[in-house]
Amino acid sequence: MVKKKEEMKKFFTEFGMGVDLHGQDVTKAAARAVKEAISWRSPTGIVDLANINDKGEPTRDVLIDVIVASPYPDEVNAEEVLKVIPYGNKQLTSIKGGLKTKGMYLERMDKPEAPDYIIALACVEIYIDLD
Amino acid sequence: MVIKKIVIEVGSGIDMYGEDVTKTAQRAVKNAISGASLPGLVTCYGLTKDQFNEKMIIEVTIATPYPDRVNGEEVLSIIPFGQKSIKVQEGGILTPGTSIKLANELYGTPNIVVAIAVITVYIETD
Numbered sequence: 001m002v003k004k005k006e007e008m009k010k011f012f013t014e015f016g017m018g019v020d021l022h023g024q025d026v027t028k029a030a031a032r033a034v035k036e037a038i039s040w041r042s043p044t045g046i047v048d049l050a051n052i053n054d055k056g057e058p059t060r061d062v063l064i065d066v067i068v069a070s071p072y073p074d075e076v077n078a079e080e081v082l083k084v085i086p087y088g089n090k091q092l093t094s095i096k097g098g099l100k101t102k103g104m105y106l107e108r109m110d111k112p113e114a115p116d117y118i119i120a121l122a123c124v125e126i127y128i129d130l131d
Numbered sequence: 132m133v134i135k136k137i138v139i140e141v142g143s144g145i146d147m148y149g150e151d152v153t154k155t156a157q158r159a160v161k162n163a164i165s166g167a168s169l170p171g172l173v174t175c176y177g178l179t180k181d182q183f184n185e186k187m188i189i190e191v192t193i194a195t196p197y198p199d200r201v202n203g204e205e206v207l208s209i210i211p212f213g214q215k216s217i218k219v220q221e222g223g224i225l226t227p228g229t230s231i232k233l234a235n236e237l238y239g240t241p242n243i244v245v246a247i248a249v250i251t252v253y254i255e256t257d
Binding site for chain 2 (some may be wrong): 009010011012013014015016037040041042044045048049064128130
């Protein structure tokens with residue numbers, strides 16, 4: 001049983017932004033935001049802190065808490081977004097935010113009912129149970 | 132005393148006008164350190180605010196065109212604390228930029244420079 005994040009120690013926080021230009025897909029934009037957040041840095045200290053063994057499994061509990069802000073928070077498919085993170089106990093909170101702006105409608109790439117550009121923001125936090 | 136590698140951060144920086152590689156390198160460093168925060172230094176490793184300077188070791192590697200022109204001290208001034216060191220190597224991108232005549236007259240060159248920064252953060256623990 002993994003503890004709640006309040007009972008664990010926050011080790012690392014990273015941020016990212018993701019855009020979906022065609023199709024008004026908030027899940028895609030959110031997944032890209034998470035991807036950007038985790039792609040540019042590597043928290044190597046976790047190997048030691050979470051006591052990761054030779055098989056690559058942490059022997060202490062690690063929780064990855066993702067907050068995604070997008071214009072349509074209810075439409076975000078949490079499971080799909082969390083697939084971007086390769087391993088760990090993951091959870092996602094979807095809140096209203098990000099940005100929506102008028103897009104350029106291309107018949108070949110867009111549906112008429114979904115012409116807008118969507119921008120999502122992501123915050124990825126890593127918690128470790130050090131007790 | 133043990134030295135532990137805590138995080139590796141990567142960033143890129145661009146100078147659109149003037150081929151100023153120091154500015155480009157500064158932007159790359161800024162980009163690398165801006166998107167993440169390390170609360171673990173306090174919560175997991177128990178450092179206090181006063182210890183940051185003394186206990187953190189920060190290695191910066193820059194890849195840029197014209198590596199000889201980079202002013203290392205100015206680049207490192209972007210990083211707020213720690214024992215800092217810098218290594219500059221040939222790399223990055225030099226590409227033709229704007230063809231606006233006025234811009235070329237003002238800045239003396241039409242080229243765009245792109246630099247990459249890799250920052251490795253270590254801490255000393257007992």
